[in-house]
Amino acid sequence: MRGRMMASGAEGNPRGPKLEDGSQVAVIGGGPAGSFFSYFLLTMAQRIGVDVQVDIYEPRDFSRPGPGSCNMCGGVISESLVQALAVEGIKLPPTVVQRGLDSYFLHMDVGSVRIETPLQEKRIGAIHRGAGPRGLQETRWGSFDGYLLDLAIAKGARRWPQRVEEITWTDGRPHVKPQGGTSQPCDLLVAAVGVNSAALKLFTGLNLGYQPPQTTKTYICEFFLGQEVVNRYLGSAMHVFLLNIPRLEFAALIPKGEYATFCLLGQEIDKPLVQSLLDSPELKRCLPPNWHVPDDFCHCSPKISIHSAVHPLADRVVFVGDCGTSRLYKDGIGAAYKTAKAAAKTALFAGVSAEDFRQHFWPTCRKLRADNRIGELVFAITRQIQKRTFARRGLWRMVSKEQQLQGGQRRMSTVLWDTFTGSAPYREVFLRALHPSFLSRFFWEILRGSLPLHKTGAQARLP
Amino acid sequence: MTTEALGKIYHDGDVIVRQGEMGDCMFVIQEGVAEVLQRKEDKEYCLALLSEGDCFGEMALFEKEVRSATVRARGEVRVLTVDKKTFLRRVHEDPSLAFSVLQKMSHRIRDLNAALNKALGRRSSLR
Ligand SMILES: Cc1cc2nc3c(=O)[nH]c(=O)nc-3n(C[C@H](O)[C@H](O)[C@H](O)COP(=O)(O)OP(=O)(O)OC[C@H]3O[C@@H](n4cnc5c(N)ncnc54)[C@H](O)[C@@H]3O)c2cc1C
16 A cells, blocks of 8 residues: 655745645646746655645637737746756747747847847757737647646646636635536645736635736737748847837847748737837848738737736635746746746645745745846936937947957946846846946947047948 | 747758857757767767757756767757756755756766666676
8 A cells, every 4th residue: 555645845834734645636727837846846746755636627729820819928048948948858849939049130210239148058948838820721839838837747748728717716625617627626726827817806806915917018029931931030049129119118029930020018008009019110121131020910908017916826726827926027927837836846845834835935036026026227327328318329339349349348238238238137137237347348339429520320231 | 840849950960069068058958959979089879869848958957067969950850949048046046947957967967877788788798
């Protein structure tokens, strides 16, 4: 007979509930956060010989193209996440990663400049979250979310293709009722519903003290260009637009296999703002000369989290990914990986009480939150540069010179790379920008760029 | 091998790391095969063949020593680099990240033990 195994370590709350053989874990949402949580919980449980049952509820069919099966995002897998997953033994195959990126173009009214990684290696992944945009004829690449969900299923998770429509509390345990099904008890409820779901209301009614994150509306669209045009005009570079347009934080054009994803982030992005960007010469400059905005294309306006949730934990409940804590504007999938793994480790090795989550899961969220506050400052400074031509020109001059020099310190390039690719914590970006050599060089270039002789900046050549 | 995939492609015979050089990163093979070679006097010995999912150069993450062996592409191989700084920062935040690397190092010790036993067995049977 098999002995009853308990997963708790000495560090957990001794009287609190634990996961043990036969425990039921319900994961609501099979986006990156839900799949990462399930994958890591099951991997670690197998290592220590605990047999838990994980049920993932996810209504989206990630094998079908179109918005109904897509978790709407720019589709950039950050350099730091690509590396972390490689170390974890999670491979991102070319059947999912449509394009590896090794550089980016910064476009401003004063000029464009290409910023390359020192290693010249493709360490940023461009993916589609679903099977591809609406109208796609042939699916050559698989969905990123579908791939992660399959990894969790291969570890032993069960997948239910229903939406959860009710959560109740009976006998000290959460109960989950999927659409058309009966209410099921569980020992741990993992909320991974993102911020674009009405399901957030299910939790606010439970008196857990939970308040969903504050969000703002963004805009994403997909342009079909064909693989040859993408290769020729965009190549392996992401294109970032730093333009003086009110309410726009930044825009990015991300090359995929046959499509390019255009993504706008800022405050309440609306139609006129989108139109002004689509008409901008900076965007047109990176696309073929005869290109015009098509009459019909796949587009969406998802919400993005700008302030984390309040109280993303309770007894037997934990919120992972966007619906709990994310990263400001960047690397949301990387943040989902971090919070999901921290929650899985806590549940397995400490316990599932609110106290356990507070002690072992909350520090990961707190760190992300503290970094987001510095991120707000970084974006506020970027906004000031964006608004002032002399500052934009100084920035452009500094990066252009760094990119022309072989070797040497590339201070501005690194700061911009980490800010726009989400490769490093905002704290690190900020500290690097405070370096006296960085500041003196930047002010010097602003000064030089403001002299009448130096005002005209040659355009960097596009690929 | 598609040039659009993540990492960097090395062609047959390309040296990825060279014995005796300093290193500050490790590598994870994404696709293809690489050989681990060690030079003793003027002879080169093949210690192992590495394939998809295998990592190498991880000793540089833990010690400040020169590379102990050369790793060379056998046919086309696609490799992803993991920086020491990124790795150590992540391990500091989440020590369990080192588990897979430890597991691979432990496999390697087991393989080396088996190879050593085999060599010792061969020597004693020759006596
Ligand atoms: C414009 C924009 C661009 C972005 N670009 C990037 C980028 O380039 N790189 C990056 O890393 N991040 C990016 N992000 C952030 C990224 O999209 C999120 O951080 C990430 O999707 C969070 O994953 P998640 O699993 O928490 O939530 P989601 O991806 O939103 O997944 C939630 C899942 O829960 C399911 N669900 C919802 N309600 C229920 C229910 N009642 N029952 C069952 N299932 C339910 C949904 O179907 C969905 O699959 C971007 C976001 C926006 C808005």
